[in-house]
């Protein structure tokens with residue numbers, strides 16, 4: 304067994320805000336989240352809106368500091384590093400966002416946008432060599448290199464996401480956080496982008512934290528999956544085990560909402576209700592291994 308590429312230990316992030324009548328309240332966006340990602344592995348992070356998936360992604364990337372817990376990348380505690388010492392890690396960890404249009408600079412030719420990280424990190428040689436590298440990146444993500452001179456508005460949503468991915472892989476990262484990278488795309492395009500991620504994973508040995516709503520894509524793409532609810536992971540494990548033998552009532556409810564492509568099964572599909580608002584974690588709840596690394600959050604009496 305090789306060592307994990309990413310180790311997340313007991314991450315916690317609270318947001319203090321003011322609500323109605325100026326009342327202060329605290330959102331426990333991420334509350335004791337731990338997981339690992341092995342080199343070349345894809346971990347799917349799923350859960351309802353507001354469960355803390357994006358916050359987890361930002362903490363992992365160091366875009367925000369946790370209140371508690373730590374993030375180790377290649378056995379290095381990122382929280383202990385100075386800005387300068389972090390720079391090489393920023394090259395190795397990249398991100399793809401949900402909305403490629405918001406991520407792109409509308410006044411920058413997409414070729415320059417993909418080239419930018421090479422310039423910032425002094426990689427890819429002279430201007431001519433960098434151009435060749437950008438053309439290669441365009442081909443890798445399935446775009447015609449002739450598009451390099453175009454502006455973002457001249458692309459479709461799927462093409463823009465390909466540009467975002469080209470930039471993210473420009474520095475040959477080992478790890479990518481993809482935060483709902485297909486949610487904003489047409490259904491017909493989603494599978495193409497998921498296939499692109501799969502190709503990159505195979506060609507580059509890229510490890511991926513894939514944050515998603517669409518559970519069928521997660522099943523297709525991810526080696527392991529973690530299910531988040533109200534800032535905590537309630538179930539995690541190999542994708543097959545979690546999908547075929549879900550133990551936590553929240554996971555069971557999530558899966559029961561996924562349409563099945565077989566009409567005979569689809570007719571008999573029953574949605575399992577789950578009231579997330581009313582759900583309270585059992586006191587002293589911890590992750591229990593129900594076999595083969597399939598972990599379920601359970602109270603002591605379960």
Ligand SMILES: Nc1ncnc2c1ncn2[C@@H]1O[C@H](COP(=O)(O)OP(=O)(O)OP(=O)(O)O)[C@@H](O)[C@H]1O
Nearest residue numbers: 318320330331332351352353354355356357358359
């Ligand atoms: N900067 C912030 N200030 C205050 N509250 C925040 C902030 N960012 C996130 N939150 C809150 O933290 C919780 C988790 O948010 P987060 O964006 O991580 O959820 P998510 O699982 O990514 O949801 P979605 O599926 O809708 O993207 C939410 O209740 C959200 O309102």
Ligand SMILES: [Mg+2]
Nearest residue numbers: 356357358482
């Ligand atoms: Mg989010």
